Amino acid sequence: MSEATEKRVRSRRLSGGGVKMVDVARLAGTSTQTVSRVLSRPELVADDTRKLVEQAIRELNYIPNSAARLLASSVSHIVAVIIPSLSATVYAQEVHHIVRVLEEHSFSVVIGHSDYSELREERLVQSFLERRPDGFILTGTQHTDLTRQLLRNSGVPVVETFDGDNAAMDMSVGFSNLEAGRKVAELFLSRGLTRIAYVGGRSDQDFRSNARFEGLQSRLAEAGLAPVARIELTLPMPAGDGVRGLDQVLAIDPLTQAIFFSADTLAISALLECNRRGMRVPEQLAICGFGNYDFADAIVPALTTVAVPFEQIGVLAANAILARLDGSVQGPSQTVVPLQLLRRGSA
Amino acid sequence: MSEATEKRVRSRRLSGGGVKMVDVARLAGTSTQTVSRVLSRPELVADDTRKLVEQAIRELNYIPNSAARLLASSVSHIVAVIIPSLSATVYAQEVHHIVRVLEEHSFSVVIGHSDYSELREERLVQSFLERRPDGFILTGTQHTDLTRQLLRNSGVPVVETFDGDNAAMDMSVGFSNLEAGRKVAELFLSRGLTRIAYVGGRSDQDFRSNARFEGLQSRLAEAGLAPVARIELTLPMPAGDGVRGLDQVLAIDPLTQAIFFSADTLAISALLECNRRGMRVPEQLAICGFGNYDFADAIVPALTTVAVPFEQIGVLAANAILARLDGSVQGPSQTVVPLQLLRRGSA
């Protein structure tokens, strides 16, 4: 921000409003301390005094300055949330519920996107730490060393989400991507399918998709099989990429019998494309998605997919932070939420 | 937060880390003022001094305290964003781009949900003002009097989004919902359809949907027609509500020829349901959506809809705040982004 800007902003602030605690105290005929108490621990103040103060607050339209409060008390009432992208409904859903829960407890949420990059995440962590948040909610367990170090040094509670397979720095709320892959393999195998492909994010970007692939692969290996193809799409993946994935799979093995897509958006667009091309699903090609998004159940055939309780993850993550802050829980914790394979028409 | 909590948090902070500017200054052999300058206006510091300070910062892992900065400078580098819900992709998209743009300028975004309630929005504004944000981005132009008063008094730049029809408090970036309704009416009329229905949000919740309905209605009136039905669904509207809307319309008028849905999610689920029921779209029932979401183009028939540049709205809103802050723009402003009727298969 330019020099001129700072001046402008400052003068704006100084002229406008600018009611502070002393002003309230003066009007109420008390000390600032009493005003402070009315705000944070009203039960310690005599009823009459309290009413006077409350009246003065209303009259002056007093709004406390949280920066001053933080400086004096070292509690920010801020939780920092870093997700790969708000454009993916998965994360948007999660954040929705994080915000909802935290709002109720008068915490503010500051949000940032890593764009699927550990380095960008590191910069965000660094920048968010300047606000002295009372908690961090990150996505996944893959972080730079500096990110870990910064967070550890800060002593802030950290929740890592969406990854129940790997060890967390502090607390974690996630699900087993590995298990998801195995479940899907199991399903395909139970239908006697052997030519099975995987379509997901690039392996250097999407570590949780990697785990799903590994799960699929390991289960297939147990049956003496190997995936016929693995397609890696660059993130973020717009829905239309499902068709690209489909085409790439078919280019590698035109006789592919089943595809596991790492996201329902991809699976849905691929399935609709199959319909358009007259490829019969699931007879000719079985399709399984991941996430159980909107419309998974509305298309024909309905999409077989793995349901993930994204909202629950958001709620649990927020609660994990809150529990640590109010002391009801002390150490590290690892929460794994269950996945559910929804067998519908497409596989 | 409980008394015990405050103590615990405080002690954690005091023990862990706690490197401050004086520590850096001491190590670098300068004053805090010089450290401060290195951080905000490096060009004012001699190269040698600067390097010493930068070295000390790295060595100590110093992280500035933005609360102290705000207190001293009255610039928070925070923008508060309030949307109805992050569960709706529309707003998630918008926020995604707001965050992206503001991050680049080292602003943090704090986010809140109004849940389509003006009263909740008011509480959020009140609570966010405690953080002394440098800007506010709100959704729509419908707010309580107190909300307006608080924002006006604070002197903070405010951008209202998504509503280009009504007067804004300060700045606005939106589109004409009225025009959207008229466009869709025009389309239906051009196809000779006369029995036209509308499905949208409850009129006391979704004011922008109201405007779309009014646009539709006014254009129909010019042709001597009136809508055969208007369905009001309670927000938030899950995709499946599209089917409910469809059924309600058909219950009122089984001969309805066309439906304008206030969101693509509704339109898509209704269209897929028509397919399932063997109702031919558009011959038997024409369907038009709003928003041009994912999959609008992937289903069969492809959804005719109104494309809204949600991302662009986010970018423009963020830029409007930035422009005001750096003084390049002074007064109120009203930006209206264009809508585009995408005529595809469904109408």
Add this chain to the structure above:
DNA sequence: TTGTAAGCGTTATCAC
């Protein structure tokens, strides 16, 4: 139950 005094960590101001 209430008040007084001393910080919290930074930046603005002015002097050098």
Add this chain to the structure above:
DNA sequence: GTGATAACGCTTACAA
């Protein structure tokens, strides 16, 4: 180009 000192608005600790 650099430093000393006084804010910034609130809470904590202690005293009354």
